[in-house]
Amino acid sequence: MEVDEMETRMPELQESRKRVKTKKRTEPYEERDDDENMSDSPCGSVPSTTETPGKETQLEDGSDSLSVIKKAVVVLTRLPEYKISALRPPTPQQFYSEDDSKTAKHAKNDTTRNNNNNNNEPGPIIISSAFAHCSNETTKVRPNLPEEELKVDMMVLARKRSMRWQRGKIVDIVTREDGRLKYKVSFEEKGKSLVSGHHIAFDTTPKLEQLYVGARVVVRCQDNKFRFRPGVLSELPSRKNRLRFLVFLDDHTPVYVGLPLFHLVCRPQENVLDDIPDSPHKSFMTQYLKDWPYPHLTQYRVGQALNVELNGSQQRCEVQVVDCSIMQVIFLENQQKEWIHRGSMRLEHMARFLEMKAEERNGDSD
Structure with missing residues (x-):
């Protein structure tokens, strides 16, 4: 609270130089009407704690007397809404910025048209906003760094089957007639394989300056620390994902991992997606990297029902957990649980949204 003003009272000068007795005030203090200033205040007015004497005392030495009486007035001022919001503690799991919310509002109309009154259930809002706010968080360009040398007796992770990589040692380096190198x-x-440079990964933990969205990596399996699965790095750590890395495995499974759990492929192909077999997942990753750092994301809440593609058909599910860009769903028919990206084309709402966008593009081109 602030002292808004000080009222100064100026009594008349006494004409006579004669001694006058102290005169008692007969008029009450003038009260300021602050109703206008207080109308927006969330609480009532508070009386002032500063009182001035109720008597005016004149000097007795015969000189002109001047008496100043000050009155403190307390005024409550309502803070602007943005200051009130700044004083509130942040809500938990607040991963989306104000810009995201604005984008979500713009996308809401498109999503509503896309629902087609499916069981009278409202579809989720689909947002497409910058996933990060710093250039080093949004980059998908491979850094121009010198390649680490591959040598005999070096421990690496190598491809044994399409979704199964294992730890091993380089025992020989073979140069083919066309100049390509193969690593035994x-x-x-147990077992040996002759593989290309894009089918082996470093056994060491990668450095942060080596990482970028679209990097080819292998991730250690949680249920077997001796086995690894290939994937593509799809999110760098930021405030929106609790400082974790998101990796899309080649079977379309999204996983959040820490730095020690994944490894960089030694000699990735110019187009890392060439290592992924032709499939809906490859199409998804192509579009995902094209859209980055503005990926489409649906917004679901825990307990919400939805349809998710499983084995070629849409199955009824319920959202169990929402974790940043991914969520865990449970299929109601067999109680199977699965983690899925909130922008996956397996989501019925997302598939319809993308179809609608494709139709709009085709209509614009006609």
């Missing part, structure tokens, strides 16, 4: 790897769990 002896696996720890």
Whole structure:
């Protein structure tokens, strides 16, 4: 609270130089009407705690007397809404910025048209906004760094089957007639393979300056620390994903991992998606990297029912957990649980949204 003003009272000068007795005030203090200033205040007015004496005392030495009486007035001022919001503690799991919310509002109309009154259930809002706010968080350009040398007796991770990589040692480096290098790897769990540079990964933890969205990586399996699965790095750590890395495995499974859990492929192909077999997942990753850093994301809440594609048909699910860009759903028919990206084309709402966008593009081109 602030002292808004000080009222100064100026009594008349006494004409006579004669001694006058102290005269008692007969008029009450003038009260300021602050109703206008207080009308917006969330609480009532508070009386002032500063009182001035109720008597005016004249000097007795015969000189002109001047008496100043000050009155403190307390005024409550309502804070602007933005200041009130700034004083409130942040809500938990607040991952989306104000810009995201604005974008979500713009996307709401498109999503509503896309629902087609499916069981009278409202579809989710689909947003497409910058996933990060710093250039080093949004980059998808491979950094121009010198390649690390691959040598005999070096421990690496190598491809044994399409979704199964294992730790092994380079025992020989073979140069083909066309100049390409092949690496002979002896696996720890027995067996040997002759693989290309894009089918081996470093056994060491990658450095942050080596990482970018679209990097080819392999991730250690949680249920077997000796096995690894290939994927594509799809999010760098930011405030929106609790400082974790998102990796899309080649079977379309999204996983959040820490830095020690994944490894960089040694000699990735110019187009990392060439390592992924032709499939809906490859189409999804192509579009995802094209859209980055503005990926489409649906917004679901825990307990919400939805349809998700499984084995070629849409199955009824319920949202169990929402974790940043991914969510866990449970299929009601067999109680199977699965993690899925909130922008996956397996989501019925997202598939319809993308179809609608494709139709709009085709209509504009006609």
